[in-house]
Amino acid sequence: MERDGRRRNPYQLTDETPVYVISVAAQLSGLHPQTLRQYDRLGLVSPDRTAGRGRRYSARDIELLRQVQALSQDEGINLAGIKRIIELEHQVAALQARVAELSAAVEGAAAAMQQREAQVHASYRRDLVPYQDVQQASALVVWRPKQPRRDT
Numbered sequence: 001m002e003r004d005g006r007r008r009n010p011y012q013l014t015d016e017t018p019v020y021v022i023s024v025a026a027q028l029s030g031l032h033p034q035t036l037r038q039y040d041r042l043g044l045v046s047p048d049r050t051a052g053r054g055r056r057y058s059a060r061d062i063e064l065l066r067q068v069q070a071l072s073q074d075e076g077i078n079l080a081g082i083k084r085i086i087e088l089e090h091q092v093a094a095l096q097a098r099v100a101e102l103s104a105a106v107e108g109a110a111a112a113m114q115q116r117e118a119q120v121h122a123s124y125r126r127d128l129v130p131y132q133d134v135q136q137a138s139a140l141v142v143w144r145p146k147q148p149r150r151d152t
Contacts, residue, residue, distance in 0.1 A: 015063075018048035018056035025057035029065035036065065044068050044083055 013019065025047070026033040039045045040055065045064050047055040057065075064086070071077045071085065 015060045016058050018058045018061075020057040020062065022047075022055045022057070025055075025062055025065070028062045029069065031065060031069060039065065039068060039079075042079055042083060044079065044086065 020028065022033050022036055026036055029036070036045070036055070036057075040047065045057075045061055045068060047057045047061050050056055068079075068082050068086075071082045072079065077085070
């Protein structure tokens with residue numbers, strides 16, 4: 001089952017479907033299989049495992065391998081820094097998803113509140129109090145408190 005409650009076709013391939021063995025993943029990413037094993041040991045890219053403990057990489061894993069390689073080779077970032085960057089990107093993505101979820105909840109609550117407010121206004125009994133459109137008037141009232149009496 002997916003998050004929205006629909007059943008997913010078990011034969012449908014997605015970006016997260018682990019289908020590539022390590023040799024194919026290495027070819028697709030342009031890296032040596034030993035490099036992929038090292039990245040797995042360091043927790044940079046952790047592929048799914050088969051029942052026999054063989055690694056299976058997804059298209060998303062391949063893309064992540066390419067990102068790690070680019071950060072390492074092009075930007076000169078060490079593997080510990082890359083791991084931190086990946087962790088922070090995952091955290092940002094999770095927070096963005098949470099913000100979207102909360103925004104949707106707030107919008108739903110606001111819509112429900114407006115609907116309830118409209119129901120309350122519609123329930124007013126206008127036959128009891130005649131409705132008059134009040135004109136805005138400008139009036140100034142000055143109030144001065146009484147001065148205390150001085151008995152002398």
